[in-house]
Amino acid sequence: xxxxxxxxxxxxxxxxxxxxxxxxxxxxxxxxxxxxxxxxxxxxxxxxxxxxxxxxxxxxxxxxxxxxxxxxxxxxxxxxxxxxxxxxxxxxxxxxxxxxxxxxxxxxxxxxxxxxxxxxxxxxxxxxxxxxxxxxxxxxxxxxxxxxxxxxxxxxxxxxxxxxxxxxxxxxxxxxxxxxxxxxxxxxxxxxxxxxxxxxxxxxxxxxxxxx
Numbered sequence: 001x002x003x004x005x006x007x008x009x010x011x012x013x014x015x016x017x018x019x020x021x022x023x024x025x026x027x028x029x030x031x032x033x034x035x036x037x038x039x040x041x042x043x044x045x046x047x048x049x050x051x052x053x054x055x056x057x058x059x060x061x062x063x064x065x066x067x068x069x070x071x072x073x074x075x076x077x078x079x080x081x082x083x084x085x086x087x088x089x090x091x092x093x094x095x096x097x098x099x100x101x102x103x104x105x106x107x108x109x110x111x112x113x114x115x116x117x118x119x120x121x122x123x124x125x126x127x128x129x130x131x132x133x134x135x136x137x138x139x140x141x142x143x144x145x146x147x148x149x150x151x152x153x154x155x156x157x158x159x160x161x162x163x164x165x166x167x168x169x170x171x172x173x174x175x176x177x178x179x180x181x182x183x184x185x186x187x188x189x190x191x192x193x194x195x196x197x198x199x200x201x202x203x204x205x206x207x208x209x210x211x212x
Contacts, residue, residue: 047066086104129145139208145207
């Protein structure tokens with residue numbers, strides 16, 4: 001695409017793929033008229049990051065072509081890589097780790113393009129190690145996890161939470177009024193019931209890596 005106008009680019013991409021704006025709108029979780037209003041009425045003024053990333057991934061184009069700032073992801077030496085800090089703390093998948101500090105001691109390097117395609121903001125990511133076995137087989141002791149601290153609200157999936165002085169990695173069940181239940185994937189561990197004010201959600205786990 002040679003057009004620098006993300007609206008013209010999106011129209012051209014949709015025409016080339018012969019896909020309707022209504023179906024694209026529903027694909028990103030919006031009502032059927034959302035993209036028509038964006039393209040022809042200027043509302044919203046720009047696409048949300050997650051919507052833009054989903055559309056870019058669907059069409060197989062760089063997110064910049066749909067309006068992402070070219071300098072949003074600072075490449076490491078222009079190579080297209082992002083250094084995500086590894087923190088000295090660990091998230092316990094066991095009885096509970098007591099963090100002794102939260103300074104970065106190393107980095108994990110990710111493709112800037114991959115982060116964009118996942119709708120992730122580089123400056124909101126941290127990598128930490130898992131300790132314990134309560135999230136096995138999903139997460140094992142020593143696995144590295146990527147935590148997205150920008151994730152708004154509680155969603156399905158695995159989260160890092162602070163309970164008192166302990167940092168835990170758990171699934172969250174918010175289906176009971178006035179109660180948050182921390183769930184382990186390992187059936188040997190019982191659920192932990194907490195009041196909402198007792199739990200601080202640090203972020204959502206969006207990637208894991210570890211030894212085979």
